[in-house]
Amino acid sequence: MRIRMEAVTDPGALDDSGLVRHALAGEGQAFRIIMQRHNRRLYRVARGILGNDAEAEDAVQETYLQAFSHLQDFRGDARLSTWLTRIVINEALGRVRRRRDLVDLSLLDRMEGGQARVLMFPGPSNPSDPEDDAGRARLRRMIERAVDGLPPDFRSVFMMREIEEMSIEETASQLGINPATVKTRLHRARLLLRRALAAQLVSTLKDAFPFDGLRCARIAERVMRRLEQAQD
Missing domain, CATH: 1.10.1740.10 (RNA polymerase sigma factor, region 2, helix turn helix motif)
Known part of the structure; x- marks a missing residue:
C-alpha cells in the first residue's frame, strides 16, 4: 500500500x-x-x-x-x-x-x-489553581501505584470497567471470560484498593492513567x- x-x-x-x-x-x-x-x-x-x-x-x-x-x-x-x-x-x-x-x-x-x-x-483541561493541580497529580500517582499493585487479572478488569468505563458484557467478551467473573474480579479489586486508599480518593479515578x-x-x-x- x-x-x-x-x-x-x-x-x-x-x-x-x-x-x-x-x-x-x-x-x-x-x-x-x-x-x-x-x-x-x-x-x-x-x-x-x-x-x-x-x-x-x-x-x-x-x-x-x-x-x-x-x-x-x-x-x-x-x-x-x-x-x-x-x-x-x-x-x-x-x-x-x-x-x-x-x-x-x-x-x-x-x-x-x-x-x-x-x-x-x-480534551483540554479547565483552568485551575496550581496547588489544586499539584494535589490532584499526587492523588493520581497514589491511585496508579495502588492499581499497579493489583493482581494482573484484577487489574485488567478494573482498568477496563472503572477507568475506561467499558460495559460488563464488553469486558467479558474482550477478555474471554464470563460476565459473572468480571463482576467478581471487579468487586475484589475494589476491596483491595480500599485497603490501600482512603474512600474519598475514588472520585479522582477518571483522571488516572x-x-x-x-x-x-x-x-x-x-x-x-x-x-x-x-x-x-
Missing part, C-alpha cells in the same frame, strides 16, 4: 468504516485519525495487562502496525475499536508470556481471537514512520 499524506476532507464527519476506506486508499491522514480516536482506550487496556507505561506504549504501537498491515481484513462486523482492542490484548498477553519468569501466568485467563481498540486525545497529547502524537509519528519505511 502506497501512503499519501494529503488531508482527509472533513475527517470529523467520517465514521470508522469511512476512515478504513480512506486508509485502504493510502491516505496517511486517515491512519492518524484512527490512532487519535482510539489511542487512549488501547493504552489503558494494555497498561492494565502489563502494568508498565513504556511497555504498554510499545504494545499499542505494535497493535497499530499489525492492524494497518491487515486492514483489508476488517469487515465491519464489529466496531473498529473492538477489533483493535482484541489485537492489543493479544499483543499485551504475548508480552506477558515472554516474561513468564517475572509474572505468574496462572493469574491470567487464556484468550481467544485477537483484535483491539485505540486511544483518543484527552492519562494519555497526554505528546505521548499520543509520538505513537502516531512512530507508526507512520514505520509504515512509510515498509514502502521503501
Whole structure:
C-alpha cells in the first residue's frame, strides 16, 4: 500500500468504516485519525495487562502496525475499536508470556481471537489553581501505584470497567471470560484498593492513567514512520 499524506476532507464527519476506506486508499491522514480516536482506550487496556507505561506504549504501537498491515481484513462486523482492542490484548498477553519468569501466568485467563481498540486525545483541561493541580497529580500517582499493585487479572478488569468505563458484557467478551467473573474480579479489586486508599480518593479515578497529547502524537509519528519505511 502506497501512503499519501494529503488531508482527509472533513475527517470529523467520517465514521470508522469511512476512515478504513480512506486508509485502504493510502491516505496517511486517515491512519492518524484512527490512532487519535482510539489511542487512549488501547493504552489503558494494555497498561492494565502489563502494568508498565513504556511497555504498554510499545504494545499499542505494535497493535497499530499489525492492524494497518491487515486492514483489508476488517469487515465491519464489529466496531473498529473492538477489533483493535482484541489485537492489543493479544499483543499485551504475548508480552506477558515472554516474561513468564517475572509474572505468574496462572493469574491470567487464556484468550481467544485477537483484535483491539485505540486511544483518543484527552480534551483540554479547565483552568485551575496550581496547588489544586499539584494535589490532584499526587492523588493520581497514589491511585496508579495502588492499581499497579493489583493482581494482573484484577487489574485488567478494573482498568477496563472503572477507568475506561467499558460495559460488563464488553469486558467479558474482550477478555474471554464470563460476565459473572468480571463482576467478581471487579468487586475484589475494589476491596483491595480500599485497603490501600482512603474512600474519598475514588472520585479522582477518571483522571488516572492519562494519555497526554505528546505521548499520543509520538505513537502516531512512530507508526507512520514505520509504515512509510515498509514502502521503501
